[in-house]
Amino acid sequence: MDQIILQILNGLDKGSAYALIALGLTLIFGTLGVVNFAHGALFMLGAFCAVTLSRILTISHTVIDETKKDFLGNPLKVEVPYVNDWFGEATGQAIIDWSVPLSILFAIPVMIAIGVIMERGLIKHFYKRPHADQILVTFGLAIVLQEIVKYYYGANQIPTPAPEAFIGSFDFGALIGMDPGSIIYPYWRIVYFCFAMVLIGAVFAFLQFTTFGMVVRAGMADRETVGLLGINIDRRFTVMFGIAAAVAGLAGVMYTPINPPNYHMGMDFLVISFVVVVVGGMGSLPGAILAGLVLGILESFASMRQVIEVLPGINQVVIYLAAIIILLTRPRGLMGRKGVMED
Amino acid sequence: MSKTTLTRRGVLKSGAVAGAGVALPTIFTASSAAAYMNEPTGSSVTLGFNVPQTGPYADEGADELRAYMLAVEHLNGEGDGGMMNTFSSKALTGNGILGKKVEYVTGDTQTKPDAARASARSMIEKDGAIMITGGSSSGVAVAVQALCQEAGVVFMAGLTHSNDTTGKDKKANGFRHFFNSYMTGAALAPILANEYGKDRKAYHLTADYNWGYTTEEAVRTSTEAMGWETVAAVKTPLATTDFSSFIAPVLNSGADVLVLNHYGGNMVNSLTSAVQFGLRAAEANGKQFQVVVPLYSRLMAQGAGKNVAGIYGTTNWHWSLENVAGSRYVGTNAFVQSFGAKYGFPPSQAAHTTYCQTLLYADACQRAGTFNPCGVQEALADFEFDGLGNGPTLYRGSDHQCFKDALVVRGKENPDSQFDLLETVDITPREALTYDPAIFGGELGTCNPGA
Numbered sequence: 001m002d003q004i005i006l007q008i009l010n011g012l013d014k015g016s017a018y019a020l021i022a023l024g025l026t027l028i029f030g031t032l033g034v035v036n037f038a039h040g041a042l043f044m045l046g047a048f049c050a051v052t053l054s055r056i057l058t059i060s061h062t063v064i065d066e067t068k069k070d071f072l073g074n075p076l077k078v079e080v081p082y083v084n085d086w087f088g089e090a091t092g093q094a095i096i097d098w099s100v101p102l103s104i105l106f107a108i109p110v111m112i113a114i115g116v117i118m119e120r121g122l123i124k125h126f127y128k129r130p131h132a133d134q135i136l137v138t139f140g141l142a143i144v145l146q147e148i149v150k151y152y153y154g155a156n157q158i159p160t161p162a163p164e165a166f167i168g169s170f171d172f173g174a175l176i177g178m179d180p181g182s183i184i185y186p187y188w189r190i191v192y193f194c195f196a197m198v199l200i201g202a203v204f205a206f207l208q209f210t211t212f213g214m215v216v217r218a219g220m221a222d223r224e225t226v227g228l229l230g231i232n233i234d235r236r237f238t239v240m241f242g243i244a245a246a247v248a249g250l251a252g253v254m255y256t257p258i259n260p261p262n263y264h265m266g267m268d269f270l271v272i273s274f275v276v277v278v279v280g281g282m283g284s285l286p287g288a289i290l291a292g293l294v295l296g297i298l299e300s301f302a303s304m305r306q307v308i309e310v311l312p313g314i315n316q317v318v319i320y321l322a323a324i325i326i327l328l329t330r331p332r333g334l335m336g337r338k339g340v341m342e343d
Numbered sequence: 344m345s346k347t348t349l350t351r352r353g354v355l356k357s358g359a360v361a362g363a364g365v366a367l368p369t370i371f372t373a374s375s376a377a378a379y380m381n382e383p384t385g386s387s388v389t390l391g392f393n394v395p396q397t398g399p400y401a402d403e404g405a406d407e408l409r410a411y412m413l414a415v416e417h418l419n420g421e422g423d424g425g426m427m428n429t430f431s432s433k434a435l436t437g438n439g440i441l442g443k444k445v446e447y448v449t450g451d452t453q454t455k456p457d458a459a460r461a462s463a464r465s466m467i468e469k470d471g472a473i474m475i476t477g478g479s480s481s482g483v484a485v486a487v488q489a490l491c492q493e494a495g496v497v498f499m500a501g502l503t504h505s506n507d508t509t510g511k512d513k514k515a516n517g518f519r520h521f522f523n524s525y526m527t528g529a530a531l532a533p534i535l536a537n538e539y540g541k542d543r544k545a546y547h548l549t550a551d552y553n554w555g556y557t558t559e560e561a562v563r564t565s566t567e568a569m570g571w572e573t574v575a576a577v578k579t580p581l582a583t584t585d586f587s588s589f590i591a592p593v594l595n596s597g598a599d600v601l602v603l604n605h606y607g608g609n610m611v612n613s614l615t616s617a618v619q620f621g622l623r624a625a626e627a628n629g630k631q632f633q634v635v636v637p638l639y640s641r642l643m644a645q646g647a648g649k650n651v652a653g654i655y656g657t658t659n660w661h662w663s664l665e666n667v668a669g670s671r672y673v674g675t676n677a678f679v680q681s682f683g684a685k686y687g688f689p690p691s692q693a694a695h696t697t698y699c700q701t702l703l704y705a706d707a708c709q710r711a712g713t714f715n716p717c718g719v720q721e722a723l724a725d726f727e728f729d730g731l732g733n734g735p736t737l738y739r740g741s742d743h744q745c746f747k748d749a750l751v752v753r754g755k756e757n758p759d760s761q762f763d764l765l766e767t768v769d770i771t772p773r774e775a776l777t778y779d780p781a782i783f784g785g786e787l788g789t790c791n792p793g794a
Contacts, residue, residue, distance in 0.1 A: 003592055010587045068759055071662055071679060071689040076759060155401035157611045159648025169621035184594055186619035189587070258619070259584055259612050260646050264399060268584045303588030305577050305596075315588070316580050 002173060002182040007300040009172070013189045015296020016196035020251035021269055022276040022288035023200060024244035030220045030283040031237040034123055035131050037139040039248055040266030040273065041146060045114060046249025047261035048149055049107035051158050054099040057083055098163045103253045108246050115245025119238050142266065150263040162188040162257035188257050195254050200289055203247060207285075216240055220283070272319060279323050281336025291334055295319050379715045380495035380793025381471045388443040388714065390415070390701070391472030393463050393487060394501065396451040399608050400479040403642050403693045407477055407501055408449065409686055410694035414701035417681075418445045425681035429674040429730035430702060434709040441708055452478055456486035463487045467494050473714050474499060476700050479693060481505030481554045488517035495793015497716045499700035502693045504606075504638055506557040509744035510783025515790040516716050518723055518743045520703065521696045524554070525778055527637045527657045528561030530749040530771035532569050535655060539600065539633055541570035546598035548589055548613060550605050551578040558604045562637050566602075574598040583609065586616040594620070599627040602635045610636060611646040618650040639752055641691050644764040651754030651764060658750045658765065659696060660732055662689035667767050671748075674732040689762050699731045703738070717790040737773070742780040742787060746773045 021043055028036045060079035068076035084092035095102070122141065126134050161167065166187040173183035207213035219226045219233040226233045252261070259265070276295055280287030301307060302318035326334060383389070392411045395404035416422045420437030427435055439445050448470040450462025459478060466472040475491050476499035478484050484503035491498035492514040500508060500519040504527070509519045535543075545566060549555040555578070563573050574597050579589055590613065593601050601622055603613045617623070617634050625632040639656035661667075665675035678698060682690040690698070703723065711718035724740030736747040751769040758764050 002595060006591045007588065010591055013587065014585055070760070071762060072683045150401065155397075155399060156642055157608060157646035159646060159650075161648060167619075168624060169619065182595065184621050184625070185591075186621070188619065258615075260615060260648065262399070262608065262646075265584070268582070300588045305575060305592060308577065312578075313580075316582075 002178060003304065005172075005176075005178075006183050006185070007304060008297055009183075009185055009189075011297025011300035012293060013193050013296070014300060015293035016193045017251055017255060017269065017292075018273055018276045018296055019289045019292025020196050020199065021248055021273040022280065022292050023203060023285060024248040024251075025273055025277050026280070026283060026285055026288045027203075027240055027244040027247075029277070030285070031216060031240045032119070032123070032127065034127065035134050035138070036123070037135050037270065038118070038142040038145065039138075039244075040268075040270030041142040042111065042114070042245045042248035042266070043252040043255075043269055044149065044261065044263065044266035045145065046107050046111055046252025047160075047256050047265060048153065048252075049110050049249060050100050050103035050160050050253045050256045051153065051261060053103045053106045054096070054160055057081065057096050057099050057102075061085075100160060100162060100253065100257055104250060107249045107253045111246040111249030112242035114249075115242035116238055118245070119241040123241070124234075124238075142270070146263045146266070153263065155263065157260035157262045159260045160256035162191075166191055166257075192254050192258060196251070199247060199250060203243070204285065206243075212236065212239075275319055275323050279326050279333050281333030284333065284335040284337065287333055287335030294334075295322060298322055378792070378794060379717075381467065381473045382794075383443055383471075383473060383714060386443055387446045388440055389470055389472050390445060390447045390704075391450060391463065391466035391470065391475040392447055392477050392697075393450040393452050393459060393466065393475055394477040394697075395454045395479050395483075396449070398453045398455070400454045403479045403502065403640070403691065404452070404477075406642070406691045406694040407479070407697040410682065410690060410698040411447065411477070411701055413682060413685060414698045414705075415445045415447055418701070418705050422685070423681050424677075426674045426678045426698065426702060426731050429677050430706070431729040432706045432710065434706050435702070440705045441712070441714070445705070448472060450477075452480075452483050452487075454480050454483060456482050459483040459487050460490050463490055464494070467491075467496055472496065474704055476704070477501040477697060478503060481508055482552065484508045484519075485512045485553075488512065488514050492516045492788070492791055495716060495791045497704060497719050499704050501697050501700070502640075504558070505554040506561070506783050507553055507785075509742045510557075510780075511785035513742050513744075513785045513787050515720060515743075515788045518700070518703075518738065518745075520700050520738075520745045522657075522659045522747070522749050522776070523744065524557040524561040524637075525783075526749050526771075526776040527558065528563075528565035529776050529778075530657050530751050530769075531562065531635070531637060531655065532565030532571075533771075534751045534769050535566060535600075535635065536569035536571070538655070540630070543571045543600050543630075543633075544574045544598045544628065545571050545600045545602050546574050546593050546596055547576040547602045547604055548579050548586070548593075549576060550609050551580050554606065555604045558637050559602075562602055562604065562635075571600070579605070579609070579613070581609065584612055586613040587620070589613070590616040590620050590622070593617075594622060594625055594627065594632070597628070599630045600633045600635060602637065604637060606638055606640070607643060608646075610638075610643050614647050614650050614654070623653070639765060640693070641762065641764060642693070644754065645761055652756045654754045655768070656752055656754075658692050658752050660692045661750055661752065661765060661767055662695075662762070664732065664750070664767065668770055671734045672732055674730045678732055695732060699733075702731065703728075716792050720790045735773070739780070742783075742785075744780075746777055748773050749776055 025039050058081045060081045062077040065076045065078045070076045169184045169186045172185045174180040276291045280291030303315040394407045417425045417427050448466050452459035463475045474497045478501040481503045484500045488498045498517040506524045547559050549559040605613050622632050636656040639658050644651045662679045664672045707719045707722035711722040723738050726738040729735045733747040749771045752765040753768045755766050
């Protein structure tokens with residue numbers, strides 16, 4: 001039983017990352033009709049917002065420590081961050097320690113700006129082109145963004161830890177009345193799942209309860225009619241592209257303590273996220289969330305030793321097998337509606 | 344006037360013939376006047392440095408390339424000479440190799456065997472490289488080694504740790520300076536038994552490819568010989584980024600040690616997950632739970648950050664070795680000074696092994712009096728040397744594997760800098776790491792001069 005709960009937790013955690021990326025993909029597809037293969041790169045850029053802020057906060061001056069030697073035998077140059085000088089060592093270290101959560105504030109404007117520039121500068125020129133052209137140009141853009149990040153940050157992963165208070169794990173088993181120690185789960189992964197749910201809820205609330213959101217939803221349903229009413233739907237869709245970029249970016253920011261980021265991390269999620277969008281139903285936001293979580297849980301169970309021993313390699317294909325089965329039985333995906341992507 | 348009739352069957356036949364022609368292996372041929380492949384005729388000789396310049400190991404590749412350029416500088420008599428000053432063989436004089444100035448071309452392996460073979464082939468065919476060296480993966484090393492054997496040039500392997508490179512896939516034209524999985528197991532197991540006790544239950548997570556298998560086998564065999572029991576060994580796909588599903592069941596599996604047979608990004612991610620899931624702080628079977636990473640690399644340790652603290656593993660070399668263990672490892676400081684002064688940071692073990700390989704190749708040519716791969720092979724086979732930072736070393740003739748001391752290291756709790764992440768715990772003498780070459784099978788074959 002404990003193993004089952006553990007894998008459900010793992011699946012929810014993994015699935016929430018899939019869901020956040022798929023949510024952004026669906027928003028862009030639903031509003032602009034663009035198949036955005038650069039969306040994984042936006043997730044990666046978000047992660048590097050956290051790396052960048054961490055580096056900004058640790059900009060230092062050097063102090064010579066005569067008691068220690070460096071690798072060449074010279075007195076060791078110790079880096080002292082300016083924030084330590086400005087706010088005192090305790091506060092300065094606390095600010096550096098909390099750099100990942102602080103990066104949320106940094107990443108939101110940066111990612112919205114990147115999204116808007118990407119849409120206005122490149123993607124809008126491909127609205128009326130075939131999907132194959134859109135895929136080629138956005139995939140090319142993803143590779144360019146990757147290489148830029150690699151040029152500045154290197155190919156190695158960069159450790160970006162969670163705040164000290166969230167490092168380690170807690171006894172989830174004891175919390176739900178099971179044997180103490182039976183289910184141990186990392187704090188930060190729970191934080192990630194909760195953050196994902198809040199972010200998804202915020203996006204839904206924005207679309208559901210604001211006038212802007214209402215217009216966007218109307219535009220998703222019938223773009224021409226909304227245009228005929230004198231509403232500049234293109235501008236709103238540009239903003240939605242920015243919001244989708246910010247959602248992917250925030251997913252990346254909060255993911256950095258789970259796996260140290262590198263330039264390639266977006267590609268690792270991209271293909272699965274597209275499967276999630278298709279399984280959820282093209283253009284369906286709730287479908288993307290549901291499919292993300294379901295496929296995340298399936299993948300976790302398929303990675304159990306007991307399952308791999310019976311079906312070797314199943315963990316590598318389970319998502320795609322599930323996608324085949326779901327699309328055979330429900331051709332429009334879990335929550336796809338008639339008429340979407342069927343022209 | 345003839346009439347051409349185009350039939351479906353005819354097109355298929357023509358296509359099959361054309362396809363077969365294209366699929367035939369390229370046959371490397373030396374020019375008719377040459378005694379061996381790419382025999383240098385001018386005043387210079389070209390070496391081919393085949394390293395990952397793109398892809399996940401690009402940083403390691405960049406460090407290899409830095410070391411190669413430094414070696415070329417020293418061979419040509421520029422710079423401070425580095426380990427040429429400490430090398431026991433004094434055949435090299437700083438006048439290139441056999442009086443010819445050393446030049447080089449580079450290729451990008453991308454850490455993909457196909458790409459690595461293509462770039463090696465290009466350097467041999469188009470650039471006239473007489474020797475190919477480099478790489479950061481066993482898959483690449485085995486593939487390029489086979490190509491060099493076929494082409495008739497020498498292959499001096501870079502960072503490759505699988506037993507197979509000088510085991511079942513060994514070739515007469517290929518040579519490895521780096522240590523291997525067997526040596527890791529033999530060096531690590533006694534230290535683990537000493538530190539953690541002989542009554543331990545291990546859970547292995549193993550990267551699902553050649554290197555992972557040989558490392559798991561080596562560590563299992565060595566630790567089981569010490570009394571450890573292996574509870575489970577689970578293969579993890581190479582493309583895995585989130586190891587939570589594999590790590591989560593470990594704590595309740597009955598194991599009290601987790602062995603991560605992972606390298607590169609896999610190692611960083613699996614170790615990070617293991618620490619997140621509280622394995623370092625947990626207890627199992629009444630003992631403190633432990634995590635082990637058999638093969639360490641400083642560049643990977645940088646990626647894992649504080650998570651490496653207190654975790655045991657092995658390395659082929661470390662920049663602090665001579666300071667820590669004394670003059671037996673002479674050459675280390677000379678290399679670190681030379682590399683550090685030029686680039687501003689200490690060399691990685693990948694840089695060290697590639698620098699050594701370049702010097703060893705050059706020295707072998709010099710002693711043999713020829714660039715002919717068969718002459719080089721004779722000069723390197725059973726060559727005993729010292730002064731290259733690893734202590735007395737033997738290039739064994741029967742499998743072209745170097746035998747030297749290996750380091751057992753531990754992640755530092757409080758590193759002074761980003762380069763100071765590992766501390767040497769023990770040094771295993773080469774006698775304890777020596778094995779019968781027959782245990783891994785394979786045939787060395789005969790050298791191929793390519794003509």
